[in-house]
Amino acid sequence: VRARSGDGVGPYPGPEQLAERWRARVAELGGTEALVGQSRDGRPLWRFDLGCRDDGAAAVLLTALIHGNEAIGSLALLEVIARLAASGALRSETRRLVVMPIANPDGFAASMDRLHRGLPAWHRGNAAGVDLNRNFPPVLQPGERASRSPLAGSSWRLSPWFRGPGPLSEPESRAIAEVAGQVRPGLALGFHSFGQLLLHPWAYKRAAHPRAPAYRALGEAFLRARPDSEFQVRQAAAWYAIVGDLDDWLDATFGTLAFTVEVSRLDRRLLHPRAANPFWWANPIETTAAFDQVIPGVLGLLHAARGPIA
Numbered sequence: 097v098r099a100r101s102g103d104g105v106g107p108y109p110g111p112e113q114l115a116e117r118w119r120a121r122v123a124e125l126g127g128t129e130a131l132v133g134q135s136r137d138g139r140p141l142w143r144f145d146l147g148c149r150d151d152g153a154a155a156v157l158l159t160a161l162i163h164g165n166e167a168i169g170s171l172a173l174l175e176v177i178a179r180l181a182a183s184g185a186l187r188s189e190t191r192r193l194v195v196m197p198i199a200n201p202d203g204f205a206a207s208m209d210r211l212h213r214g215l216p217a218w219h220r221g222n223a224a225g226v227d228l229n230r231n232f233p234p235v236l237q238p239g240e241r242a243s244r245s246p247l248a249g250s251s252w253r254l255s256p257w258f259r260g261p262g263p264l265s266e267p268e269s270r271a272i273a274e275v276a277g278q279v280r281p282g283l284a285l286g287f288h289s290f291g292q293l294l295l296h297p298w299a300y301k302r303a304a305h306p307r308a309p310a311y312r313a314l315g316e317a318f319l320r321a322r323p324d325s326e327f328q329v330r331q332a333a334a335w336y337a338i339v340g341d342l343d344d345w346l347d348a349t350f351g352t353l354a355f356t357v358e359v360s361r362l363d364r365r366l367l368h369p370r371a372a373n374p375f376w377w378a379n380p381i382e383t384t385a386a387f388d389q390v391i392p393g394v395l396g397l398l399h400a401a402r403g404p405i406a
């Protein structure tokens with residue numbers, strides 16, 4: 097029996113199910129929800145606020161599923177919120193958590209739909225095929241040249257790393273940029289998969305970031321929280337260069353300390369028996385072990401970042 101395309105697969109809920117799960121959890125925790133836009137295909141772009149209700153409180157921006165096939169990132173973030181709530185950290189929080197956990201709902205829906213139809217489920221981009229994490233305004237300094245690596249962002253429309261016709265050309269990246277402009281986050285964590293990496297700017301060049309010590313200190317807090325974790329902390333460009341990514345833009349625009357959390361390692365036990373290439377659906381069937389690798393570190397980092405940070 098073939099599942100309907102709106103259904104989930106394994107531990108991964110369908111697109112509407114995931115949105116409903118988030119809305120129910122936020123309501124249960126006394127948070128607020130707001131629609132901040134619509135995707136290209138008309139799906140809602142949600143913003144959830146948790147913790148302190150003071151508009152002047154320092155904000156932490158938490159995003160997930162900016163890449164449509166990286167479903168485990170949103171589930172890991174949901175689990176982070178659950179643990180923060182269970183520990184009382186949301187009540188005593190002196191700052192706001194601003195959460196956009198399904199940043200690319202069209203890409204997620206397309207990935208799930210393709211998975212159900214036995215097709216390669218690697219749909220990173222939005223409905224126009226734009227890699228939203230290549231669609232933010234580049235932060236190149238005068239005289240600097242963008243990396244020519246195809247992964248850094250491509251002008252080819254069919255590339256999985258298509259940067260789009262221009263910065264913020266897409267409703268999904270614009271929604272994130274507008275929310276960021278409103279809350280000017282001091283800290284941001286973007287949940288992706290995979291690689292068990294905690295990445296920080298710069299993504300667009302290998303030169304050391306002027307605030308590398310602050311990034312390193314938070315990276316150490318992440319690793320200290322679970323010393324036997326498989327995670328590594330790196331400057332993003334040391335993995336591969338990206339031009340127009342969210343973290344570099346947040347950092348350069350608002351002074352945000354902005355991290356990418358690459359949840360899970362590549363799991364070859366694929367969800368879909370017909371998917372031969374693991375890159376098509378890189379989310380592990382068994383999420384608990386992946387969560388155990390990442391969540392203590394995220395909580396440790398959030399805890400360490402409560403104080404003044406350089």
Ligand SMILES: [Zn+2]
Nearest residue numbers: 163166288289
């Ligand atoms: Zn990603």
